[in-house]
Amino acid sequence: MNTExxxxxxxxxxxNNIGLLNRVSAIFQRxxxxxxxxxxxxxxIEGVSRFTIVVNVEEENIKKxxxxxxxxxxxxxxxxxxxxETIYQIxxxxxxxxxxxxxxxxxxxxxxxSSARIVTVNKEFFVLEKSGKKEEIDLLHRELKPFGxxxxxxxxxxxxxxxxxxxxxxxxxxxx
Amino acid sequence: xATETIKSKQTTPKITERISGSEAIVRSLIAEDVNIxxxxxxxxIMPVYDELYKYQDKIHHVxxxxxxxxxxxxxxxxxxxxxxxxxxxTSGPGATNLITGIADAQIDSTPMVCITGQVPSHLLxxxxxxxxxxxxISTPVTKWxxxxxxxxxxxxxxxKAFYIARSGRPGPVLVxxxxxxQFEEFDFSYEKCLKVRSYVPVPKTVxxxxxxxxxxxxxxxxxxxxxxxxxxxxxxEEQFKALVEKAGIxxxxxxxxxxxxxxxxPLNVGMLGMHGNYAPxxxxxxxxxxxxxxxxxxxxxxxxxxxxxxxxxxxxxxxDPAEINKNVKADIAVLGDAKDTLSxxxxxxxxxxxxxxxxxxxxxxxxxxxxVIKNDLHPTKQGLTMGEVINEINVQSKGEAAIVxxxxxxxxxxxxxxxxxxxxxxxxxxxxxxxxxxxxxAIGAKMAAPEREVVSISxxxxxxxxxxxxxxxxxxxxxxxxxxxxxxxxxxxxQWQQLxxxxxxxxxxxxxxxxxxxxxxxxxxxxxxxxxxxxxAAVKEMMESKEAYFxxxxxxxxxxxxxxxxxxxxxxxxxxx
Ligand SMILES: Cc1ncc(C[n+]2csc(CCOP(=O)(O)OP(=O)(O)O)c2C)c(N)n1
Numbered sequence: 181m182n183t184e185x186x187x188x189x190x191x192x193x194x195x196n197n198i199g200l201l202n203r204v205s206a207i208f209q210r211x212x213x214x215x216x217x218x219x220x221x222x223x224x225i226e227g228v229s230r231f232t233i234v235v236n237v238e239e240e241n242i243k244k245x246x247x248x249x250x251x252x253x254x255x256x257x258x259x260x261x262x263x264x265e266t267i268y269q270i271x272x273x274x275x276x277x278x279x280x281x282x283x284x285x286x287x288x289x290x291x292x293x294s295s296a297r298i299v300t301v302n303k304e305f306f307v308l309e310k311s312g313k314k315e316e317i318d319l320l321h322r323e324l325k326p327f328g329x330x331x332x333x334x335x336x337x338x339x340x341x342x343x344x345x346x347x348x349x350x351x352x353x354x355x356x
Numbered sequence: 357x358a359t360e361t362i363k364s365k366q367t368t369p370k371i372t373e374r375i376s377g378s379e380a381i382v383r384s385l386i387a388e389d390v391n392i393x394x395x396x397x398x399x400x401i402m403p404v405y406d407e408l409y410k411y412q413d414k415i416h417h418v419x420x421x422x423x424x425x426x427x428x429x430x431x432x433x434x435x436x437x438x439x440x441x442x443x444x445x446t447s448g449p450g451a452t453n454l455i456t457g458i459a460d461a462q463i464d465s466t467p468m469v470c471i472t473g474q475v476p477s478h479l480l481x482x483x484x485x486x487x488x489x490x491x492x493i494s495t496p497v498t499k500w501x502x503x504x505x506x507x508x509x510x511x512x513x514x515x516k517a518f519y520i521a522r523s524g525r526p527g528p529v530l531v532x533x534x535x536x537x538q539f540e541e542f543d544f545s546y547e548k549c550l551k552v553r554s555y556v557p558v559p560k561t562v563x564x565x566x567x568x569x570x571x572x573x574x575x576x577x578x579x580x581x582x583x584x585x586x587x588x589x590x591x592x593e594e595q596f597k598a599l600v601e602k603a604g605i606x607x608x609x610x611x612x613x614x615x616x617x618x619x620x621x622p623l624n625v626g627m628l629g630m631h632g633n634y635a636p637x638x639x640x641x642x643x644x645x646x647x648x649x650x651x652x653x654x655x656x657x658x659x660x661x662x663x664x665x666x667x668x669x670x671x672x673x674x675x676d677p678a679e680i681n682k683n684v685k686a687d688i689a690v691l692g693d694a695k696d697t698l699s700x701x702x703x704x705x706x707x708x709x710x711x712x713x714x715x716x717x718x719x720x721x722x723x724x725x726x727x728v729i730k731n732d733l734h735p736t737k738q739g740l741t742m743g744e745v746i747n748e749i750n751v752q753s754k755g756e757a758a759i760v761x762x763x764x765x766x767x768x769x770x771x772x773x774x775x776x777x778x779x780x781x782x783x784x785x786x787x788x789x790x791x792x793x794x795x796x797x798a799i800g801a802k803m804a805a806p807e808r809e810v811v812s813i814s815x816x817x818x819x820x821x822x823x824x825x826x827x828x829x830x831x832x833x834x835x836x837x838x839x840x841x842x843x844x845x846x847x848x849x850x851q852w853q854q855l856x857x858x859x860x861x862x863x864x865x866x867x868x869x870x871x872x873x874x875x876x877x878x879x880x881x882x883x884x885x886x887x888x889x890x891x892x893a894a895v896k897e898m899m900e901s902k903e904a905y906f907x908x909x910x911x912x913x914x915x916x917x918x919x920x921x922x923x924x925x926x927x928x929x930x931x932x933x
Binding site for chain 2: 199206247354
């Protein structure tokens with residue numbers, strides 16, 4: 181087993197109940213593990229939420245954490261995967277002064293080359309959206325920075341695994 | 357089809373009755389066979405108290421003198437009865453006062469349901485009078501918790517609470533109920549909860565693990581069993597004893613596992629851990645197969661993990677999958693309820709008697725007896741020892757008493773030396789080590805088993821943390837026997853200061869009040885012993901008393917508890933002096 185720290189994507193399927201975020205995040209907090217990114221959304225199954233949590237830890241540690249997460253009453257199942265086993269994306273939003281869009285040719289090139297998308301434009305500002313790997317969004321951020329960014333934000337990672345996660349079958353066994 | 361469904365629904369109508377949320381709380385408790393609860397009233401829980409007044413003949417409410425006392429009493433009740441203990445409190449300070457007991461119950465896997473009142477739902481989040489986010493505060497120390505803001509949700513929430521508290525690895529649960537939900541009326545009906553989707557109380561035993569474990573046990577030359585409270589929680593005492601005897605394996609216990617196998621059993625080789633016996637600690641690092649049953653390798657038991665049983669193959673019988681490989685790597689994990697897994701493995705185990713190996717435990721015991729035990733139990737020096745007090749209690753109670761201890765030196769001494777002839781006889785705060793646990797826990801224990809002799813043993817420090825519960829004892833006429841071993845020190849801390857901080861006794865000396873006068877102030881029979889000659893008669897008088905009885909024994913001020921595995925050291929570095 182790899183004893184070095186590495187990035188893992190943790191996927192947690194839960195009942196859609198109040199308070200679970202607290203319980204799940206407390207497990208990381210107690211062990212002094214910083215969460216790199218966190219996203220909670222609905223999943224492919226109605227009434228079931230999915231947490232996607234990215235952490236940088238040793239594999240041995242993440243196994244124990246998965247055990248403690250699964251122990252929570254309303255957690256259906258938790259998994260961990262490394263980057264090779266997942267397809268993942270994050271999204272960044274950049275708010276920039278509108279003047280620049282028309283006056284700086286270079287900005288237009290950056291937008292084209294990065295295949296970022298213009299979400300909206302008005303007199304004062306326009307908003308760029310870019311989805312992809314963190315490095316790609318970081319790169320775009322670096323390129324746009326010299327021109328001045330009014331606001332910038334990045335989402336948590338969302339991921340799907342290459343392998344199947346048999347949540348529906350699991351839920352069926354719970355129901356029987 | 358459609359009409360059929362309607363018909364079948366009509367033929368089995370749910371019996372409902374229009375009642376208030378607070379009445380529903382009480383009726384739900386009754387439906388869960390609760391007939392005793394511990395608590396303290398206040399504004400946000402008053403509607404429930406009003407209903408309790410109405411249902412006095414069904415549920416006895418015990419007014420403790422502090423909400424912490426209510427939780428510990430509920431824990432004592434649960435630990436001796438195996439049922440769910442119940443504590444209730446008002447919002448805000450009432451609720452926060454429950455936290456210590458909840459945390460204690462969580463780490464010691466004690467089934468408990470706490471019900472707290474909450475400010476009306478329209479005031480939630482507004483810093484209203486006596487509002488605290490008790491669900492947030494209690495999240496890390498509960499097995500499950502929830503807030504209810506509608507009366508109609510009360511029965512299901514409580515049913516779920518009881519099911520979760522008692523099933524699988526038990527634990528504490530908290531249900532917070534707003535005051536408006538307590539007043540609101542709705543159509544009440546109650547259905548017990550039998551399962552919760554996404555919750556697997558007892559994991560499936562992995563196929564082949566029992567056979568693999570049996571093969572390993574059968575081939576072992578120096579097998580050693582370490583057991584914990586899991587044996588008691590799953591009521592597997594009989595199966596456990598059968599296994600120990602058939603396989604002829606020496607077995608040692610964690611502090612919470614005490615009493616699952618009688619002290620006098622020839623294969624019971626004593627207590628593990630920091631102040632455990634010499635032989636089991638030492639030989640942990642010599643056995644070839646370590647069989648852990650319903651225990652979680654707490655650091656007080658293992659000492660330095662990197663030097664713990666490295667030579668041994670480890671088999672771990674455990675109900676909680678998160679415990680597997682958490683601290684000690686298991687070669688074979690046998691998941692499941694101990695009662696089931698032990699029953700299943702028994703036929704696969706060959707009869708054996710590891711006489712030579714067992715002899716090693718006896719040899720080391722002889723050394724420990726000479727160096728430590730003899731002086732503790734039959735001292736020749738002047739001052740009274742804690743050990744001889746416990747020994748006298750053993751004699752007078754014939755080892756039949758339930759011993760409830762607080763936390764400190766007296767706890768280690770009591771657990772080491774008390775005779776436990778019956779299971780569920782050792783009630784103590786293990787994982788959290790909560791001073792103040794003993795006295796209120798004894799109240800709950802006595803109420804759960806009035807036929808049993810319940811002896812509470814505390815130090816002068818911890819006793820004063822919940823001393824006010826003498827009032828509860830007096831009001832409830834709970835015939836507990838209270839022993840305070842007074843060394844005028846926070847003894848356990850003083851021991852560490854002596855051994856590791858150059859005897860700098862920083863804030864551990866205690867100037868104590870007249871304990872006898874305090875007990876008498878609560879109208880309890882009380883006596884103080886300062887000399888060895890008085891001890892036997894005083895303990896006899898206490899044990900023969902039909903009522904509660906307080907006994908203060910002034911013991912040697914600077915006695916230490918040995919053996920000792922210094923914190924962070926390996927179990928084989930256990931010291932005898
Ligand atoms: C609530 C709480 N506070 C502090 C401690 C730390 N502590 C552990 S043992 C101990 C001393 C106990 O003294 P006493 O009750 O007199 O018992 P003794 O050790 O003398 O038998 C202390 C302060 C604790 N376990 N619990």
